[in-house]
Amino acid sequence: MLKFEILDHPSDLKIKIFGKDKKELFENAVFAMGECLRPEIEIPEKNTKSKIKIKSADLFSLLVDFLSEVLYRAQVNKEIYYKVKFDKISDTELKAELFGEKVKRFGLEIKGVTYHNLNIEKKNSQWQAVVLFDI
Numbered sequence: 001m002l003k004f005e006i007l008d009h010p011s012d013l014k015i016k017i018f019g020k021d022k023k024e025l026f027e028n029a030v031f032a033m034g035e036c037l038r039p040e041i042e043i044p045e046k047n048t049k050s051k052i053k054i055k056s057a058d059l060f061s062l063l064v065d066f067l068s069e070v071l072y073r074a075q076v077n078k079e080i081y082y083k084v085k086f087d088k089i090s091d092t093e094l095k096a097e098l099f100g101e102k103v104k105r106f107g108l109e110i111k112g113v114t115y116h117n118l119n120i121e122k123k124n125s126q127w128q129a130v131v132l133f134d135i
Contacts, residue, residue: 004032013133025127027084038107039080050098059091067113
């Protein structure tokens with residue numbers, strides 16, 4: 001199954017993310033954002049872990065808040081996260097552990113995750129989300 005695709009946008013980064021359920025949708029969103037940052041890995045296979053807990057008003061806010069926190073940690077810790085293990089996920093709350101690697105630098109700077117044209121829906125038993133990143 002396709003994890004994500006980059007959509008055409010004149011000035012920002014627009015991604016369509018896919019998942020069989022909400023959990024996989026959120027996992028693939030982290031993976032997609034990480035791939036788009038184009039990280040230069042510092043020490044291959046030097047793994048990092050980070051726990052994360054988010055509470056939000058609804059599913060849309062949860063996705064934006066989650067990706068924003070992952071982006072913040074990536075930039076501050078100079079790490080890239082490719083895998084997420086969820087202990088809990090609902091429409092308003094998640095608790096998880098992020099797994100990644102240290103990076104020297106990123107090839108693309110993402111300034112933030114936006115609510116602009118944000119969409120999350122279930123289509124034909126598959127979850128999809130469209131997220132716009134400010135670059």
